[in-house]
Amino acid sequence: MANPTVKTNYPALYTLIVVFFFWGFIAAGNSIFIPFCKHYFNLDQFQSQLIDFAFYTAYYVGALLLFIFSSMSGKDLVGKWGYKKSIVYGLLFSALGAAAMIVAVELNKYIGMLIGLFIVALGFSLQQTAANPFAILLGDPKTGASRVNLGGGINSFGTTIGPLIVAFALFGTAATVTDDQIASLALNKVIYLYIGVGLLFIGAAALFYFSKKVPAGISEEPIEKSNKAIRILVVMTLLLGVMFTPVFNSYKSMEAKEIQRLEQELTTSNEAQIISLNNQIVQIKEPLENERMMYLSGALLVILGGLAYAGFSASKDAAGWGAMQYPQLILGMLAIFVYVGVEVAIGSNLGDLLKQKEFGGHSASEIAPYISMYWGSLMIGRWAGAIAAFDFLKDKKKLLWIIVPLIAFTVIIAVNTIAGKDMRPLYFYVICVIVQIVMFFIAKDRPAITLFIFGLFGMAAMITGLLTHGNVAIYAFLAGGLACSIMWPSIFSLALMGLGKYTAQGSAFLVMMILGGGIIPPIQGKLADIIGIHSSYIITVLCFAYLAAFAIIVKSILRKQGIEMDETEA
Numbered sequence: 001m002a003n004p005t006v007k008t009n010y011p012a013l014y015t016l017i018v019v020f021f022f023w024g025f026i027a028a029g030n031s032i033f034i035p036f037c038k039h040y041f042n043l044d045q046f047q048s049q050l051i052d053f054a055f056y057t058a059y060y061v062g063a064l065l066l067f068i069f070s071s072m073s074g075k076d077l078v079g080k081w082g083y084k085k086s087i088v089y090g091l092l093f094s095a096l097g098a099a100a101m102i103v104a105v106e107l108n109k110y111i112g113m114l115i116g117l118f119i120v121a122l123g124f125s126l127q128q129t130a131a132n133p134f135a136i137l138l139g140d141p142k143t144g145a146s147r148v149n150l151g152g153g154i155n156s157f158g159t160t161i162g163p164l165i166v167a168f169a170l171f172g173t174a175a176t177v178t179d180d181q182i183a184s185l186a187l188n189k190v191i192y193l194y195i196g197v198g199l200l201f202i203g204a205a206a207l208f209y210f211s212k213k214v215p216a217g218i219s220e221e222p223i224e225k226s227n228k229a230i231r232i233l234v235v236m237t238l239l240l241g242v243m244f245t246p247v248f249n250s251y252k253s254m255e256a257k258e259i260q261r262l263e264q265e266l267t268t269s270n271e272a273q274i275i276s277l278n279n280q281i282v283q284i285k286e287p288l289e290n291e292r293m294m295y296l297s298g299a300l301l302v303i304l305g306g307l308a309y310a311g312f313s314a315s316k317d318a319a320g321w322g323a324m325q326y327p328q329l330i331l332g333m334l335a336i337f338v339y340v341g342v343e344v345a346i347g348s349n350l351g352d353l354l355k356q357k358e359f360g361g362h363s364a365s366e367i368a369p370y371i372s373m374y375w376g377s378l379m380i381g382r383w384a385g386a387i388a389a390f391d392f393l394k395d396k397k398k399l400l401w402i403i404v405p406l407i408a409f410t411v412i413i414a415v416n417t418i419a420g421k422d423m424r425p426l427y428f429y430v431i432c433v434i435v436q437i438v439m440f441f442i443a444k445d446r447p448a449i450t451l452f453i454f455g456l457f458g459m460a461a462m463i464t465g466l467l468t469h470g471n472v473a474i475y476a477f478l479a480g481g482l483a484c485s486i487m488w489p490s491i492f493s494l495a496l497m498g499l500g501k502y503t504a505q506g507s508a509f510l511v512m513m514i515l516g517g518g519i520i521p522p523i524q525g526k527l528a529d530i531i532g533i534h535s536s537y538i539i540t541v542l543c544f545a546y547l548a549a550f551a552i553i554v555k556s557i558l559r560k561q562g563i564e565m566d567e568t569e570a
Contacts, residue, residue, distance in 0.1 A: 056515075056517055060512050123201075323506035332510060340517040370426070401440045
């Protein structure tokens with residue numbers, strides 16, 4: 001049970017979760033915006049994906065800049081402004097990005113749209129750096145993960161309904177959008193959409209600013225210079241640029257253009273010509289994909305090597321390392337990197353997996369319900385994980401652990417059915433949801449135990465998927481979403497324990513590691529080109545294995561530091 005002397009500030013918490021909704025709503029809306037830009041600006045697949053790249057790279061850049069400025073000034077900027085004002089500033093910055101989007105659409109400039117989305121996400125980076133530790137601050141730290149889970153559940157709800165609302169705003173329907181609808185979309189509707197989004201950002205900022213229930217969350221404690229941490233992060237950033245640049249350039253190479261030309265010829269060729277063209281494509285593509293795999297693997301080594309160096313050096317001499325002097329944070333940074341990477345990797349590669357004959361040979365329209373259920377699985381777990389954020393009696397809490405996941409599952413089925421998707425093949429997925437309910441009863445809202453159990457569940461699900469085919473394997477891979485659902489707040493809570501005045505700085509470091517979503521999924525994609533899409537899921541097993549190990553290791557580290565977690569029944 002939560003410490004009764006530490007009361008949760010529910011009015012402030014309810015105001016805070018509005019921000020969590022925006023992150024999911026806007027990010028999910030990109031799934032509608034990408035195909036529109038691809039058609040309107042006549043982009044290839046790589047160019048259209050720059051929307052997601054611009055959006056998620058901003059998280060890393062924003063958190064890095066925030067840390068550098070704070071370290072140079074000797075005061076944590078988020079702590080100086082206060083969590084409340086930091087979120088307000090972040091929302092206003094995102095509103096500025098929405099305005100830049102409107103200008104770019106008016107001028108028909110794709111690069112301007114990318115800049116606008118980058119600015120929106122920079123605002124999100126500041127919001128997220130402040131919001132996660134703020135949620136922990138609004139009550140007993142031991143139940144902080146549950147409050148972050150509540151925000152995550154609302155975030156996932158935004159992810160679920162975001163594409164439907166955006167599709168309705170642009171096309172007048174919540175059903176699956178067709179290529180013809182995208183082609184006929186009037187540009188002024190995009191402008192109206194981002195006017196609405198910008199006004200929502202401003203409205204949320206006003207709600208936060210004028211709310212008397214939301215504490216300022218100011219920390220005036222000075223922080224020591226973190227020059228060593230700055231140095232290693234700058235070096236890592238430069239090396240990541242060195243690794244990513246050849247990958248981006250490879251899409252503009254002569255080999256890539258030749259592959260594109262040959263693939264276009266396939267559409268007008270006879271059977272004999274198709275065989276010959278496919279052989280030519282393989283001969284050109286194989287060395288190109290191997291080269292990309294090499295550089296992406298190099299980017300992964302940069303992260304692993306950089307964090308390992310920081311952890312080893314800080315253990316010898318903590319001066320100059322700031323929040324990185326804490327091993328729980330270093331390991332937590334890697335855990336966030338791995339968690340975001342595996343969450344995105346499972347979902348991003350699921351479409352290609354379902355197209356394989358042994359997995360049903362599904363068409364693009366038939367894949368949509370499965371993708372929706374995967375991302376919806378995150379909502380199922382987060383809704384259940386949020387129950388402990390409320391002061392329910394033990395018996396009522398146990399009852400809600402059964403009811404809430406089933407309600408969330410029903411919501412996903414209902415929302416997608418309204419959108420015209422056939423969800424009947426997924427009715428029996430409720431069995432996986434019931435397994436998750438059992439795990440919540442075992443974990444009993446204990447962060448380290450919860451992360452360990454769900455990490456083992458993720459490993460078991462991925463191994464089952466690797467060793468089987470058909471519906472059993474599909475359900476197993478979808479269950480990866482259930483495994484991932486509560487990991488973010490558990491990792492965040494464990495990694496920030498005991499950081500004191502470095503809490504906001506540590507939060508910024510953790511937000512940087514969202515970069516994992518830009519490295520691990522492409523590595524799995526390139527590995528799939530070499531050993532096959534099904535076998536490539538071996539990467540997800542390794543990721544879940546580390547997350548389970550992190551739960552055990554960090555618990556031991558915290559005990560050595562004299563920090564006892566409440567691992568008794570919640």
